[in-house]
Amino acid sequence: MAAYVARRVLAGVPVLFLVVTAVFFAFQLIPGDPARAFLGPEATPDVVERVRRELGLDRPIVVQYASYLRRLVRGDLGRSIMTRRDVSLELAAPFLSTVKLSLASIVLATVVGVLLGTIAAVRQGSTWDHLASIVALLGISIPVFWLGLLMMYLFSVNLRILPSAGDDTWQHYVMPTISLATFSLAFIARMTRSSLLEVIRQDYVRTARAKGAPEWRVVGYHALRNALLPVVIVVGLRFGYMLGGAVVTEQVFAWPGLGRLLVAAVGQRDIPLIQGILLLFATSFVLVNLTVDLLYGFLDPQIRYR
Amino acid sequence: MAFFRLHRLAAVGGAIVVLFVAGGLLAPWLAPYDPNTINVQATLQPPSRANLLGTDNQGRDLLSRVVYGARMSLFISMTSVGFGAVAGVALGILAGYYRRLDAPIMRLNDVLLAFPGIIVALTIVSILGKGLENVIVAIAIVQVPQYVRLAHGLALSVKDRVFVEAAVAVGAPDRTIIFRHILPNTMGPIIVQTSLLIPGAIMTAATLSFLGLGVQPPTPEWGAMLQNSLQWARLAPHVMVIPGLALMLVVFGFNVFGDGLRDAMDPRLRRMSGTPGGMA
Numbered sequence: 001m002a003a004y005v006a007r008r009v010l011a012g013v014p015v016l017f018l019v020v021t022a023v024f025f026a027f028q029l030i031p032g033d034p035a036r037a038f039l040g041p042e043a044t045p046d047v048v049e050r051v052r053r054e055l056g057l058d059r060p061i062v063v064q065y066a067s068y069l070r071r072l073v074r075g076d077l078g079r080s081i082m083t084r085r086d087v088s089l090e091l092a093a094p095f096l097s098t099v100k101l102s103l104a105s106i107v108l109a110t111v112v113g114v115l116l117g118t119i120a121a122v123r124q125g126s127t128w129d130h131l132a133s134i135v136a137l138l139g140i141s142i143p144v145f146w147l148g149l150l151m152m153y154l155f156s157v158n159l160r161i162l163p164s165a166g167d168d169t170w171q172h173y174v175m176p177t178i179s180l181a182t183f184s185l186a187f188i189a190r191m192t193r194s195s196l197l198e199v200i201r202q203d204y205v206r207t208a209r210a211k212g213a214p215e216w217r218v219v220g221y222h223a224l225r226n227a228l229l230p231v232v233i234v235v236g237l238r239f240g241y242m243l244g245g246a247v248v249t250e251q252v253f254a255w256p257g258l259g260r261l262l263v264a265a266v267g268q269r270d271i272p273l274i275q276g277i278l279l280l281f282a283t284s285f286v287l288v289n290l291t292v293d294l295l296y297g298f299l300d301p302q303i304r305y306r
Numbered sequence: 307m308a309f310f311r312l313h314r315l316a317a318v319g320g321a322i323v324v325l326f327v328a329g330g331l332l333a334p335w336l337a338p339y340d341p342n343t344i345n346v347q348a349t350l351q352p353p354s355r356a357n358l359l360g361t362d363n364q365g366r367d368l369l370s371r372v373v374y375g376a377r378m379s380l381f382i383s384m385t386s387v388g389f390g391a392v393a394g395v396a397l398g399i400l401a402g403y404y405r406r407l408d409a410p411i412m413r414l415n416d417v418l419l420a421f422p423g424i425i426v427a428l429t430i431v432s433i434l435g436k437g438l439e440n441v442i443v444a445i446a447i448v449q450v451p452q453y454v455r456l457a458h459g460l461a462l463s464v465k466d467r468v469f470v471e472a473a474v475a476v477g478a479p480d481r482t483i484i485f486r487h488i489l490p491n492t493m494g495p496i497i498v499q500t501s502l503l504i505p506g507a508i509m510t511a512a513t514l515s516f517l518g519l520g521v522q523p524p525t526p527e528w529g530a531m532l533q534n535s536l537q538w539a540r541l542a543p544h545v546m547v548i549p550g551l552a553l554m555l556v557v558f559g560f561n562v563f564g565d566g567l568r569d570a571m572d573p574r575l576r577r578m579s580g581t582p583g584g585m586a
Contacts, residue, residue, distance in 0.1 A: 018417045030433050137315075141558035143509060145516050146532060146550030153539050153546065241422045248424070248513055262425070263517055266432040274432055282420045 008293045012286045019282040023275050024068055028061065030271065077279070078272035082265070087276035091258070095280060097167055098250070098257035102242040104177045109184035110235050114228070116185075117192025122219055124197065132189060139186025144245075148179040148252035165254035172253075180249040184238040191234045196227040229300055236292030240285045316566020322559025329373055330380030337370035341526040350542035362531070362545050363538045372552050374526040379556065382438070382521075383507040386445035391500055393446070394453025399488055401454065402461025403480070412458065418451040427510055431519050441520045445507050456499050460492040467491075498568045505560035512553055528553045 035052040036043070043051075052058050056067055071078070077087035120132035152175065156164035163172050199205065200223050208222045209215075247259030254260070258277055265273040329336060338358070345365030353360045359368040401411035418426060430444035464470060465488065473483050514520030515529030523530050528549040535546040 014413065015416050015420060018413055019420055022414075022417045026429070026433060137558065137562060138554075141505070141561050142554050143512060143532075143550060143557070145513065145529075146546075146553065149532065149536070149539070149546055149550070153543065157540055245422050245424060247428065248517070251517060262428060263519075266428050266519060269432060274429065278421070278425070278429060281422075281425060285420050 004297050005294060008290055008297070012290050016283060016286055019286075020069070020072060020279065021065075023278050023282075024065055027271050027275060030269075072279075077276040080265075080273045081270040082268050082273065087272050090261070090273060091276055091280055094256055094258045094261045097255065098243060098246050098259060101167070101173070101176055101180060101246055101249070101255060101257060102239060104173055105181040105242055106184065106235065106239045108177055109181040109188055109238065112181075113185045113188030114192050114231065116189040117231075118196060118219065118224065120189070120193045121196035121200065132193070136186040136189045136193075139182050139189075142182060144179055144183065145248045145252050147182060148175065148249060151175045151179065152252065167255055176249050176253045176255050179252070180242060180246055183245075184235075184242065187238060188231060188234055192227065192231050195230050196223060199223045199227040202226075229296070232299065233292055233296060236288060236295070240288040243281060243284050243288070313566065315562045316570075319559045319561065319563030319566060322555060323563050326376055326556045326559065327380060330377040333373045333377040337367075337373045339367040339370045341366060341370040341374040342524055343367070350538060350545065352542065352544060359548050360542070360544045362534070363542075368545065368548055371526040371531060372528075372548060375528045375531060375549065375552065376556070378521060378525065378527045379508050379511065379553075382442055382445065382511040383504050386442045386511075387449055387500060387504055387507050389442070389446035390449025390503075391453050391496065394450040395457045395489075395492065395496060397450070398454040398457025398459075399461045399484060399492070402458045403465060403484060403488065408458075411454065415451045415454045418447070419455075423448040423506065423510055424513060427514060428517075428519065431514065436519050436522065438521050438525075441511055441514055444514070445510050448510060449503055449507065452499065452503060453496070456495060457492055460495060461488055464488050464491045494571055498564065498571055501560065501564035501567050505557040505564070508553070508560070509557055 035048050035055060035057055039048055039051060056064055075088060077091075079085065080087050080090050083090060116132045116135065120129040120136075123129050151162075152164050155162040155175065162174055163169070164175075166172050167176075196219075200219075205218060205223050208218045213222070243258075245259075246255070246257055247262060249255065250257045250260040251263055258280065262274065262277045264270075265277065343366060345361065347365065348357070348361050349363055349365045351357055351361040351365075357367050357369065359372060362368055362371070397411050397415075401408045401415075421429075426448050427441075427444040430447055431440055434440040434443060470483060470487050473487055478486075511520060512527070512529030512532075515522075515527045516533045517529075518533060521527040521530055523534060531549040532546065532553075535549065539546040
């Protein structure tokens, strides 16, 4: 197990390094002068020149890349053009906000998705199965922002029972959580259904039935335990995507998270801030994937020896 | 029963896809009005005989705008997925066929896969700027890693088949092996993959426009129409309901059609192809 853990952890390092490199060089393609962008249009040419030298923009690109890496190692992500504050300070609170929303959504998606998928599989071919399948199909087809808008129109504007913006109370969580969870919920339900249908035909499930175990125990213990292995992977992947996919939901519900910050930063072309957000996304994504890999190795011993 | 139901759903999906493509291609003949003609006498009208889907805040005919929006969606999704498929399949086959290229291409691919599609698209738009052409480039790049991963796996498995070994043995050049033997044997799964990626591309394009970073108003585009509807939904809910419904219907159609296509072509693909389309 230790060797497996070490191998998985080491596999994430080159990906992160490549992400850092790609994020640095991609933004070199932008036309225009970052020093000018930082200072605004009123600055005089000699001030721009001085800042260019201070920021090291007059040096060769490879030297800039090396110093970018050095600063990154110290946790220095540069300063935001919009607010002039350190990017790392700008990211802390929104990141926490996004993580909270994503956690709430993944819990909702997993619980309801597994339940829906199980009902559909156990009652295969019944009305329940059809209903669950249709809900799942609609769930992966509905535009997240449209679902958000419809809920907002119904519950905030018409019925006035839920707040439409912010993250202060639990009521603020209801609509953004549902909106962010829907796609993953449908996805998890489909996955659970097909995985469970495969397992239910296995010999050990028949054995459990034959020895007279009650049906809830056959499904809930013998079948579901094995059927959920692939679902674990999907849940993990979806959680990683949620951290980034929250962009749209956060925009609709004015949720003060990373996604909303990214849209604002892109609108303002605040490059240090965009780079910081991208690195944070990629790091969390790699970490989530690593956790899933480890969890999977822990749950299914066969994986460790491949 | 379940088998029958699946095929019936796939047929419904196919019908929606055909309607969408036909509507997009024939928009100038199908739309009852010019989608950009403003009529201050008839703003925010509910559906009526003159305007079957009503009008928006500037009195523009919503049915005409929805039909032209389909044309825009069709154009963006076909071009971006097309470019993405060509680039991704080429890179994937190269990585699978030439051992030297495997690591560099696949590691770069991992970088793109480390971000949700919408984040990659946002980043590219932030580098290139807003607008139609840049949205197409951005969405094309989002598709590339999906094709690279699939084509790489397929090329690796086809490379070991006997007919490729035979071609190598008789001294066929790499070019012949790739174009005559490997590429044709990857086409089936790649076509299925394409039908499953198109709804995601449609959704991403609409999302970018909704965020104000894609196709700009007054061009009729579903995401941009939804953005515009925010201010008016209270007075006239139909301006918010209609473009979203169109978007959902088309994505739904492609999803069930793609599912059916996948099952029909090769049931084993269930495990191989990517996620169904939709929001990342």
